[in-house]
Amino acid sequence: MSVTKEHLDFYEEEGYVIIEGGLTDSDLEPIIQGHNLIVDQIAHDLYKQGKIKDLYPNEPFDQRLACLANECPEVEGCPDIGETRQPNTFEFIRNENLVNLIEAFVGPEITCNAVSHIRPKMPSTDVIFHQDAVFTTQEAKDILQVTVWIPLVEATEENGCLQVLPRIHQQRVLYWSYDKDLPQVEPVTLPMKKGDVLFMHKLTPHGSGPNNTNAVRWSLDLRYQKTNDPSPRPEWPSLIARSHQDPTSETTYENWRDQWATALKKIPTKIRYERPSKPLPFTGQMYLTD
Secondary structure, three states: OOOOOOHHHHHHHHHHEEOOOOHHHHHHHHHHHHHHHHHHHHHHHHOOOOOOOOOOOOOOOOHHHHHHHOOOOOOOOOOHHHHHOOHHHHHHHHOOOHHHHHHHHHHHOOOOOOOOOOEEEEOOOEEEEEEEEHHHHHHHHHEEEEEEEEEEEOOOOOOOOOOEEOOHHHHEEEEEOOOOOOOOOOEEEEOOOOOEEEEEEOOOOOOOOOOOOOOEEEEEEEEEEEEEOOOOOOOOOOEEOOOOOOHHHOOOOOHHHHHHHHHHHHOOOOOOOOOOOOOOEEEOOOOOOO
């Protein structure tokens, strides 16, 4: 699957586009198995502490973490990308099929910045509407950046799939107060299959309704930008996923792992950068073709 002119035209008009079947099961399976191991470790740690009575070893990927949370309410999710520093996660971020798609949006010199996460959306949780452009330093607020949202299980209306506010990005305005000042338009609900890939403009407001199931809606939300542009979260490491100009500059796993370990030791929780108190015009690059 490749990104077509029709995909890009839709993205520029609506502020988002889904590449159906952009990834294969083979692309996704390593990161799923890696997080199966993480959940298994969480289960064994809780069991040793006497906080649960069952390891739930036979529960499927989308159920086991929810089972642990039902028995131990302190389980609200799992450690994030930088905390786990898994080789499988590193390889997925620079997966060739994925990066081939991303190149159409940010060009051939591609970096994944630290505003990137794995999300186990637990039962009964939801996400308020927001623009990804507000999670940044002021130095990086104008960079060309695309959000890549990838479900690791089927995302449905019942389990709280993503919703977007279409065409708001065309106003070229940053609404720094999350959903407080966002224009009121009818949201578009985006059910997605495992293997689909959603690209969202950094000015496109998005959120999700409640997860009304007893399972976990696992997903990744990754932010990619042009290499050498300022990072929105410079205190934590970025990852050069592809370089046509200098392939030797691409980040190695060992460097990425060690940089995360060092950064989290120095700054263990994310910095909440001061934001303007009112909506402001966005003056940065909107699209790769600008």
